[in-house]
Amino acid sequence: MANFTTDGKLCIERELEISNTEEQFEDLISRFDIVETCQWITNNNFKTVCLQFPDELLSVSAKIYEEIKKKVEVDLYILGDTSYASCCVDSVAAMHVRGNAVVHYGHTCFSKSNIPVFTVLPKKHLDVEETIKTLLQHFNTDDNVKLCLFYDAEFEHCIESISKHWFQSYPKSYISFVEIEEKPNRFLGRVIRNKDGEEFSVEDLTDCICIHIGSRGQTVFNYSVSIAASEWYLLDPDTRTVDRLEETVWFKRRRFLVEKCKDANVVGILVCKLAGAETKDIISRMKQLCKVNGKKSYIVSVGKPNVAKLANFPEIDIYVMIACPENDLYSARDFYKPIVYPYELEVALNANREPYFATHITDYDQLLPGRRNHCEIDHIKETMDVSLITGKIRETKVDTNEGTSTELAEKQNWALESIGQSLQDRTWTGLEQNLGGTEVKKAEEGRKGIPLQYSNEPE
Secondary structure, three states: OOOOOHEEEEEHOOOOOOOHHHHOOOHHHOOOHHHHHHHHEEEEEEEOOEOOHHHHHHHHHHHHHHHHHHHOOOOOEEOOOOOOOOEEEOHHHHHOOOOOOOEEEEOOOOOOOHHHHHEOOOOOOOOHHHHHHHHHHHHOOOOOEEEEEEOOOOHHHHHHHHHHHHHHOOOOOEEEEOOOOOOOOOEEEEEEEEOOOEEOOHHHHHEEEEEOOOOOOOOHHHHHHHHHOOOOEEEOOOOOEEEEOOOHHHHHHHHHHHHHHOOEEEEEEEEEOOHHHHHHHHHHHHHHHHHOOOOOEEEOOOOOOOOHHOOOOOOOOOEEEEEEOOEEEEEEEOOOOOOEEEHHHHHHHHHOOOOOOOOOOOOOHHHHOOOOOOOOOOOOOEEEEEEOOOOEEEEEEEEEOOOOEEEEEEEOOOOOHHHHHHOOOOOOOOOOOOOOOOOOOOOOOOOOOEEEEOOOOOO
């Protein structure tokens, strides 16, 4: 029950730390690209603009708002609590105020949006010369060894200095530059270039040693599992240590979840991504995969998912999450039912996919038609195999009359459970609008307090 309840005393007695804005950010104009932001608004003649901030930057949101208002005549709105992850552009909240554009601050996942966006990347100091010295101590300058340098987006402001020193030391190597605009070779917000500015695809890094400058987190994790380099290293500029990245245990876990996808009868398509054409496309693709394999699928949208929310649907065997690559819920083990990437469902249910993979696809956009990792969905053939988890026989039968209509069943149980019927049997089925049937009343003052103890409840 610990996952469903919280000690109310913790909420009441929790102390909030308020950072000193003026000490933390002495020069707001240059730190948050105020001049460039105003120029972008003016050039595009935007009338209503939303400023989206992550939680850690809300303390400076009012000051940034005032600075922009001084320089340009525009209606501004501050977006704080985003619908899902703060790294994604909250186009839904912008639509609520009929915003023409969004200025996104802080860490970003570089996902496409259906609204014009100006990205203000975070900035962190980097001692470039000392960092290069650390690299030279661990990696030689032999021309036969190819290297590719990655870096956290917060070091983008000093990329000129980084590239100058890097190419002086490693002239035959590459740098994965941050790229805001959509390009053919763009991968997870990066474009790989050499000293002459020529662009390369991630497939060209197969024989390279890749080095990421920054801290350990979801960003470098996505690169290390998605790009098939010969070796991956992480250089922490704060401690100047170099660690080799290996995700062997993680890949074993993902292959286990692929087998869980094959065993599942009911799949929940968990939507944790803001509106966009790609989101609709990948949902349709996941539904098609389930239909071809005789599995029932249900779209589940619960805002920011947590253990308690998803526990309301015990009938669902596994969830496939539609979210940006920066979402870390995929690795969470607190949930009662597993959460998988769209790629894992593809590997499990698409007969055209290779069953074994050495690299992963964390960006579901790459699975769509016309993208790098797209693969046509093959209608399942009549097969029978044994589950590696339960040891039971799985059997898939094709309805020869309709071709695409299939029926999946375990040998001991041929009936698929209906979630709709299960919900109807519950005593509480949700809020009812009763439009036209509810008496109109004046607004009254409601209860005060917190759910643990309201003011009108006895002690």
